[in-house]
Amino acid sequence: MLTPSARLAAAPPLSPPPGWSAERLELHHGLLDRPAHIDPKFLYDALGSSLFAAITQLPEYYPTRCEAEIHAAHGAAIARHAGAVETLLDLGAGDCAKAERLFPVLRPRRYVPIDISTDYLEAAARRLRPAYPELRVTPLGQDFSQGLSLPTDIPSARRLFFYPGSSIGNLNPDDALAMLRHVRGLCPDGGLLIGVDRVKPREVLEPAYDDALRLTAAFNLNLLRHVNALLASDFQVEDWRHVALYNAERSRIEMHLEARRALRVRWPGGERAFQAGERIHTENSYKFTPDAFQGLLERAGYRDVRHWSDTRGWFSVFLAHA
Structure with missing residues (x-):
């Protein structure tokens, strides 16, 4: 006789229906992988984006304040x-x-905000237009992790890409290098302004991703609701807990969702059994030394690299020419 845990693991996965979108296929394969994982871009539906905006106000979450100090x-x-x-x-x-x-300092003639959360982005663009009538605002709702496609009416000359908040740390080193190279190809006479979180003690890093008010936990758990909406899956938020830890060997914070009990999650075309304590990996946030990140930019083909830091040396802003 099969034990309850064996029965949970016994059923083979189904095949995804034909005609699925790329994002549904990505979620399907990520949930069936071992270990299971979900790309952090799916954290940012409208509610997730609002929760992250609140996280940046927390005393534990230093990156936003450090970057603002540098700017x-x-x-x-x-x-x-x-x-x-x-x-x-x-x-x-x-x-x-x-x-x-x-x-006020960069004085661009055109502003192109790009984000996967289209509704949230459109609301931000509506707020900006009356405040900056001389600035042409062109929002792009796009998943740039799959490659960036710019409309032909955006001038190719003197583009400056802005990638703040150390979001580059969400990518593994090979993917970060590939993305930096891709961006460089889109701004041949321009450059990249990018925020980078730095290596620092565990006692500073971990509370920034596991705060006392549990806002980051809500942000991570909301991912399951977003996946349910996209994949028609049946995740129950109360079955999962937020886990954040610093992996010193890989110089990264990891966020996971951990099953509180043995359970099965189903969606059209697939299902997955999880044992109690099994995790879904939802985000990495790599931390860098200034020399290491400058080396990454140079390997990607950038030149004239400069960087600035906050007074504590916790965060860096780099500007590099293509």
Whole structure:
């Protein structure tokens, strides 16, 4: 006789229906992989984006404040190194607030915020247009992790890509290198302005991803609701707990969702048994030394690399020319 745990694992996965979108196929295969994983881009539906905006206000979550400190203290120097900016392209723009703070110093003629959360992005663009009537705002609802496709009416000259918040740390090193190279190819006479979180003690890092108010836990658990909406799966949020830990060997924070009990999750075309304590890997956040990240930029083909840090040396902003 099969034990309950063996019965949970016994049923083979089904095949996904024909005609599925790329995102549904990505979720399907990620949930069936071992270990299971979900790309962190799926954290950012409308509610997830709002929760992340709240997380940036938490005392434990230092990156946003450190980056803002750098922009405020060194904005003029950043603008001088950037040179003339025709188009500012904001990768993972969210509420557009970070880029907006740079408008007075960078003085772009056009702003292109890009984000997977289309509704959230459109609301941010509607807020910006009356406040900056001289600035052409062109939001792009796009999953740029699958490659970036820019409309032909966006001028190719003097593009500055803006990738704040250390989101580059969500990518493994090979994927980060590939993305940096791809962006460089899209701005041949422009550059990249990018935020990078730095290596620091575990006692600083882990609370930033596992705060006392449990906002980050809500952010991570909301991912399951988003997956249910996209995949028609039957995740029950109460069956899972948020886990965040620092993997010092790989110099990264890891976020996981851990099953509280043995359970099975089903969706059209597939299902997966999880044992109690089994995890779904939902995010990495790699941390860098300045020398290591400069080396990554140079391997990607960038030149004239400069960086600025906050007073504690917890965060860096790099500007590199293509």
